[in-house]
Amino acid sequence: MRVMPIRYSSDVAGMTRFYEALGLAVGAVSRPGGWVELPAAGGLLAIHRGADEEAGRCELAFEADEPLEDVAARLRAAGFAPGPVIDENHGHSLRVQDPDGVWVQINLYDRQLYT
Numbered sequence: 001m002r003v004m005p006i007r008y009s010s011d012v013a014g015m016t017r018f019y020e021a022l023g024l025a026v027g028a029v030s031r032p033g034g035w036v037e038l039p040a041a042g043g044l045l046a047i048h049r050g051a052d053e054e055a056g057r058c059e060l061a062f063e064a065d066e067p068l069e070d071v072a073a074r075l076r077a078a079g080f081a082p083g084p085v086i087d088e089n090h091g092h093s094l095r096v097q098d099p100d101g102v103w104v105q106i107n108l109y110d111r112q113l114y115t
Contacts, residue, residue, distance in 0.1 A: 003043035004107070006059040008050030012036060015047045061105040068094050068108050 009015040016026060016036050024038035024045060035048040043063075050057065064071055072082040075096055082096040091110035095103050 001065060001106075002063045004037075004046055004061040004063050005043075006046045006048055006061050006105075008048050008054040008057045008059070010050060010052050010055045012047050012049050019045060019047070059103070059105060061107060064106050064108045066108075068092050068106060071106055072096075 007015065012033065012035065016038070019038050020026065024040060027037040027039045027044065029036045033049075035046060038045045038047070046061070068085045072085065072094055075082045080096055082094050085092050085094045088107075091108050093105055093107045095105050098104055
């Protein structure tokens with residue numbers, strides 16, 4: 001599983017330029033330009049377009065390398081209550097609250113649907 005923080009910004013292009021200047025390179029980009037990924041050695045940074053009030057918000061996400069049903073079963077066995085596995089336009093995802101009540105997103109990408 002890879003760590004993938006999602007940084008929301010009202011200026012995806014500007015934020016991308018900033019992280020490129022820090023040394024990250026652009027990876028996958030959505031066709032409409034609403035998000036971009038910047039791979040790094042231990043994961044990647046995803047920048048998503050958000051409303052002005054979301055600017056600066058960061059969400060923790062992970063890219064799974066196994067079926068999300070298996071991840072959900074482990075979470076349930078450990079006493080956590082994951083939401084359903086959702087069919088998204090990029091593959092599948094599920095969300096679960098950590099012990100502090102913060103939502104964490106786990107994605108399983110279908111690279112044919114991805115961009």
